[in-house]
Amino acid sequence: MELLNINIPDWADLAWWLPEAILCGTFLVALLADLVVRGRRPWLPFAVSVAGLVTAGAYAVAALDPGTRTILGDLVVVDGLAAYFRLLFIFVGLVTVLFAWTAEEIMGRTRENKGEFFALTVLMTAAMCVMAEAKDLLMLYLSMEAVGIVSYVMAGYMRTSLRSTEASLKYVIFGAVSSAIMLYGLSLLYGMTGSMQFDGIRAGLMGGQVDDFGLLVAVILVIAGMSYKIAAVPFHYWAPDVYEGAPTPVSALFSVGPKAAGFALMIRFFYTTLAAGPDAAGSAGLVQQINWPLLIAVMSAVTMTYGNLVALRQLNVKRMLAYSSIAHVGYLLMGFVLLTETGLQAILFYLLVYALMNLGAFLFVVAINNHLRSEHLDDYVGLGFRAPWAGVMMVVFLASLTGVPPFAGFVGKWYLFIAVMDKQWFWLAIIAALNSVVSLYYYFRVVKAMFLTRPAEGANLSPLKLHWLQYVLLAVLAIPTLGLGLFFGQFTGLADRAILMMTTGF
Amino acid sequence: MNVGLPHFLTVSAALFSLGLFAVMSRRNAVGILMGVELMLNAANINFVAFSRYVQHGIDGQLMAAFVIVLAAAEAAVALAIVLAMFRNFGTVHADAVQSLKR
Numbered sequence: 001m002e003l004l005n006i007n008i009p010d011w012a013d014l015a016w017w018l019p020e021a022i023l024c025g026t027f028l029v030a031l032l033a034d035l036v037v038r039g040r041r042p043w044l045p046f047a048v049s050v051a052g053l054v055t056a057g058a059y060a061v062a063a064l065d066p067g068t069r070t071i072l073g074d075l076v077v078v079d080g081l082a083a084y085f086r087l088l089f090i091f092v093g094l095v096t097v098l099f100a101w102t103a104e105e106i107m108g109r110t111r112e113n114k115g116e117f118f119a120l121t122v123l124m125t126a127a128m129c130v131m132a133e134a135k136d137l138l139m140l141y142l143s144m145e146a147v148g149i150v151s152y153v154m155a156g157y158m159r160t161s162l163r164s165t166e167a168s169l170k171y172v173i174f175g176a177v178s179s180a181i182m183l184y185g186l187s188l189l190y191g192m193t194g195s196m197q198f199d200g201i202r203a204g205l206m207g208g209q210v211d212d213f214g215l216l217v218a219v220i221l222v223i224a225g226m227s228y229k230i231a232a233v234p235f236h237y238w239a240p241d242v243y244e245g246a247p248t249p250v251s252a253l254f255s256v257g258p259k260a261a262g263f264a265l266m267i268r269f270f271y272t273t274l275a276a277g278p279d280a281a282g283s284a285g286l287v288q289q290i291n292w293p294l295l296i297a298v299m300s301a302v303t304m305t306y307g308n309l310v311a312l313r314q315l316n317v318k319r320m321l322a323y324s325s326i327a328h329v330g331y332l333l334m335g336f337v338l339l340t341e342t343g344l345q346a347i348l349f350y351l352l353v354y355a356l357m358n359l360g361a362f363l364f365v366v367a368i369n370n371h372l373r374s375e376h377l378d379d380y381v382g383l384g385f386r387a388p389w390a391g392v393m394m395v396v397f398l399a400s401l402t403g404v405p406p407f408a409g410f411v412g413k414w415y416l417f418i419a420v421m422d423k424q425w426f427w428l429a430i431i432a433a434l435n436s437v438v439s440l441y442y443y444f445r446v447v448k449a450m451f452l453t454r455p456a457e458g459a460n461l462s463p464l465k466l467h468w469l470q471y472v473l474l475a476v477l478a479i480p481t482l483g484l485g486l487f488f489g490q491f492t493g494l495a496d497r498a499i500l501m502m503t504t505g506f
Numbered sequence: 507m508n509v510g511l512p513h514f515l516t517v518s519a520a521l522f523s524l525g526l527f528a529v530m531s532r533r534n535a536v537g538i539l540m541g542v543e544l545m546l547n548a549a550n551i552n553f554v555a556f557s558r559y560v561q562h563g564i565d566g567q568l569m570a571a572f573v574i575v576l577a578a579a580e581a582a583v584a585l586a587i588v589l590a591m592f593r594n595f596g597t598v599h600a601d602a603v604q605s606l607k608r
Contacts, residue, residue: 180549
């Protein structure tokens with residue numbers, strides 16, 4: 001009996017993990033720095049976090065074309081997919097940290113433990129990077145739990161606030177249950193194939209002695225755990241409450257970061273274990289055995305319809321964005337239906353676009369909340385004239401979320417549509433198109449409130465002065481949201497390469 | 507009687523179902539968390555049993571060790587949140603917490 005079939009790690013290969021190592025180090029230094037100054041100088045952990053994220057980002061850019069490097073004894077792989085998502089996560093983490101610095105909900109005079117927020121964001125970024133790199137059940141579970149545990153803490157960041165506490169309670173209960181369900185599914189997969197490695201699982205499944213029904217149960221349990229992370233129906237219950245209750249910068253991070261990480265994990269896991277790879281002919285049966293396309297297509301259609309319909313009657317902008325982010329998961333799942341390369345590339349590109357526009361919309365809510373202490377639609381009346389620049393940028397984000405042509409959201413959605421229409425799944429494309437029309441209503445209700453509705457007599461119409469950093473960050477998000485709609489070639493190319501590297505690399 | 511893989515799987519399936527039942531039926535947040543622990547340990551039994559009978563290696567046992575540690579970490583965070591909830595709401599009943607709009 002061979003006990004330890006683990007390769008001795010090659011230390012030189014660890015160099016490919018430099019960004020993650022830097023992020024972990026940054027977390028420790030930021031936390032220690034906060035302890036040393038006893039939380040009285042939050043700029044210290046803030047500066048450390050920003051420096052760490054920028055450095056890690058620089059290394060991640062340098063390692064954008066890593067080939068396929070398996071490190072840590074086959075637990076983790078750094079390839080095109082990992083490199084792509086690593087950049088995305090570091091960008092999201094950096095924007096969150098910078099914006100949180102200007103957010104009253106984190107940095108306000110009465111808030112506690114300000115410094116820890118930055119350290120936790122950095123840790124979460126590192127854990128998300130690992131989620132995109134896992135190629136072993138152990139690492140899959142560890143990274144998901146790492147992201148989960150940090151996010152429970154962050155959701156309950158304002159620990160004296162009722163809403164924030166409730167958000168974190170709901171998050172931790174749903175999170176713990178769904179990760180336990182997923183773990184049970186993973187244990188069944190391990191039992192059926194005798195391997196923890198993704199490619200070992202694939203080999204085991206193709207060996208042909210796997211019970212169809214057992215495989216279906218295991219896959220559904222695993223999908224349950226992962227769709228909790230991405231907040232797809234029917235595992236979305238936590239999302240609206242958590243997004244509404246958590247501090248807004250945290251909601252912004254949640255709606256983009258863990259979601260993208262969940263997609264990265266799903267792409268690698270299901271593509272590697274189930275989909276057509278180099279041995280397409282032999283494995284095509286696996287996807288058919290459990291009727292994967294129909295399963296995911298129904299999930300996608302229900303998710304987008306539910307998210308859009310419920311968003312219609314939300315008057316709280318933050319909660320409306322929460323439901324809209326559920327709807328967007330539905331669109332994203334379209335790319336997942338057929339597990340084709342076109343679909344996966346579309347997901348990658350849409351995730352980038354989605355990160356830009358959704359972060360932007362949430363950060364506008366943060367900036368307004370700083371002044372109005374409210375996220376209610378009625379309080380948004382006349383905002384377009386009180387904060388014209390930010391208001392215009394919000395319109396860009398909302399139009400892009402709707403998928404109106406010159407903006408990036410349109411191009412992203414277009415690719416997703418092509419992915420399903422390519423294989424004659426027209427009903428799904430039609431449902432998605434109808435959904436986009438529905439979403440126009442609630443996105444533009446915000447625009448209407450900001451620019452068209454006449455403010456009540458005697459309403460406060462004094463101009464709002466946002467922090468300069470908020471203008472800069474909103475512009476950093478808005479310009480590519482506009483620009484990617486016109487010049488998207490470069491970035492779709494990046495997504496294509498990332499997927500090609502994964503599919504041909506293993 | 508020879509104890510084999512089916513016995514372990516039966517125990518773990520029963521444990522998992524009990525855990526899920528506890529999660530769904532309990533109102534007390536601490537009770538829900540105890541249900542989660544049962545579910546995690548059901549998976550652990552699976553992992554250990556499969557590593558002995560199917561894989562003939564130690565991957566599953568390694569996994570179980572990691573899961574135990576993570577369950578402890580998760581319980582620590584979850585209990586801290588329940589404590590914060592008790593301070594704010596004066597109760598640990600999960601369904602009594604309804605400050606967010608439905």
